Amino acid sequence: xxxxxxxxxxxxxxxxxxxxxxxxxxxxxxxxxxxxxxxxxxxxxxxxxxxxxxxxxxxxxxxxxxxxxxxxxxxxxxxxxxxxxxxxxxxxxxxxxxxxxxxxxxxxxxxxxxxxxxxxxxxxxxxxxxxxxxxxxxxxxxxxxxxxxxxxxxxxxxxxxxxxxxxxxxxxxxxxxxxxxxxxxxxxxxxxxxxxxxxxxxxxxxxxxxxxxxxxxxxxxxxxxxxxxxxxxxxxxxxxxxxxxxxxxxxxxxxxxxxxxxxxxxxxxxxxxxxxxxxxxxxxxxxxxxxxxxxxxxxxxxxxxxxxxxxxxxxxxxxxxxxxxxxxxxxxxxxxxxxxxxxxxxxxxxxxxxxxxxxxxxxxxxxxxxxxxxxxxxxxxxxxxxxxxxxxxxxxxxxxxxxxxxxxxxxxxxxxxxxxxxxxxxxxxxxxxxxxxxxxxxxxxxxxxxxxxx
Numbered sequence: 050x051x052x053x054x055x056x057x058x059x060x061x062x063x064x065x066x067x068x069x070x071x072x073x074x075x076x077x078x079x080x081x082x083x084x085x086x087x088x089x090x091x092x093x094x095x096x097x098x099x100x101x102x103x104x105x106x107x108x109x110x111x112x113x114x115x116x117x118x119x120x121x122x123x124x125x126x127x128x129x130x131x132x133x134x135x136x137x138x139x140x141x142x143x144x145x146x147x148x149x150x151x152x153x154x155x156x157x158x159x160x161x162x163x164x165x166x167x168x169x170x171x172x173x174x175x176x177x178x179x180x181x182x183x184x185x186x187x188x189x190x191x192x193x194x195x196x197x198x199x200x201x202x203x204x205x206x207x208x209x210x211x212x213x214x215x216x217x218x219x220x221x222x223x224x225x226x227x228x229x230x231x232x233x234x235x236x237x238x239x240x241x242x243x244x245x246x247x248x249x250x251x252x253x254x255x256x257x258x259x260x261x262x263x264x265x266x267x268x269x270x271x272x273x274x275x276x277x278x279x280x281x282x283x284x285x286x287x288x289x290x291x292x293x294x295x296x297x298x299x300x301x302x303x304x305x306x307x308x309x310x311x312x313x314x315x316x317x318x319x320x321x322x323x324x325x326x327x328x329x330x331x332x333x334x335x336x337x338x339x340x341x342x343x344x345x346x347x348x349x350x351x352x353x354x355x356x357x358x359x360x361x362x363x364x365x366x367x368x369x370x371x372x373x374x375x376x377x378x379x380x381x382x383x384x385x386x387x388x389x390x391x392x393x394x395x396x397x398x399x400x401x402x403x404x405x406x407x408x409x410x411x412x413x414x415x416x417x418x419x420x421x422x423x424x425x426x427x428x429x430x431x432x433x434x435x436x437x438x439x440x441x442x443x444x445x446x447x448x449x450x451x452x453x454x455x456x457x458x459x460x461x462x463x464x465x466x467x468x469x470x471x472x473x474x475x476x477x478x479x480x481x482x483x484x485x486x487x488x489x490x491x492x493x494x495x496x497x498x499x500x501x502x503x
């Protein structure tokens with residue numbers, strides 16, 4: 050392995066220049082104006098996969114943005130790993146909060162700043178270069194690889210799910226490798242073995258048939274903003290638990306082993322609160338902060354709109370008010386079932402003085418993999434060697450819905466071997482990626498391919 054790792058180290062500056070070129074492409078999947086840029090990013094990935102040495106690479110059109118597929122199957126009898134990532138990025142607003150232009154990569158304090166640096170261009174680029182390093186130094190790979198890189202992760206992966214459903218034979222593999230997650234802390238190798246699911250709803254409350262003068266009509270007609278705020282307030286009890294009947298029925302409780310593992314993280318609730326600028330933390334009673342954020346179900350109001358919100362004053366009783374509400378789910382909660390329970394409960398909370406409309410916007414299933422699976426073991430061994438420290442295992446509070454699709458349709462375990470940090474501003478201004486993590490990611494990827502081949 051020394052020759053291949055030496056090759057990685059000696060070519061690091063070249064990789065960095067290539068990553069900068071990738072980051073300059075504003076591949077914002079959510080904005081129609083950036084469609085050509087998204088296509089450019091797909092073409093960039095396809096070229097780099099060909100240059101790396103894969104025997105088959107193609108850009109696959111979908112109803113939305115294209116997929117990039119690549120493969121090398123020259124190791125008969127060895128396992129096949131499917132490497133998943135995405136080349137699309139989030140919008141950059143608010144632009145004025147960026148210290149440098151989001152698509153002009155800048156290196157400061159050993160970090161590269163640009164939209165997509167850590168989510169997910171930088172992390173995905175790691176695996177392309179590790180494959181290339183094997184071909185350059187050995188002329189072959191120790192196992193079979195397939196790449197599936199999409200351009201719609203930031204907008205729900207709808208067309209990828211269709212593609213997976215229709216191409217299970219093409220994508221057949223022994224394991225799925227994903228690097229779109231985080232290290233627990235700088236320099237600490239971390240395997241994410243679980244993700245929460247998601248149920249995302251919208252509630253619209255309508256009162257009178259038009260906005261009304263609050264002096265003339267106030268006190269006589271239900272105010273939709275007041276009603277909606279009251280309904281939202283009733284979705285939690287005093288212990289921080291969600292009040293929707295049946296919400297916790299299918300929840301798989303944390304095992305003693307898992308709770309003991311969380312204690313290994315030496316999490317500081319005090320520092321966490323200080324970093325967020327809050328006087329105290331809040332949440333479900335009976336659980337630690339790290340357990341609440343990683344492994345317990347939650348409900349949060351993500352936004353509320355209604356009435357007059359401009360400068361100055363306008364004494365209005367609004368006709369409508371609406372809110373977006375998300376619920377993070379844990380094994381074995383079903384997002385469709387939770388959506389029905391939520392809808393039933395909201396309708397029950399709504400007084401007869403208003404009409405309520407409820408929409409299920411989207412959802413995803415929770416994911417947990419077995420810690421004893423060979424792919425998880427190989428990934429943890431690889432990271433331990435690359436970082437020089439014992440690998441930690443954690444569950445993450447976020448969601449990557451497509452992971453459960455891989456698991457169900459391909460019958461293959463997935464491992465999340467991430468190299469980013471939660472503090473690197475993914476989805477926010479001044480997104481960045483630590484270059485030490487990038488370099489250790491390159492080495493981890495090479496070591497993983499070797500470890501899993503055995």
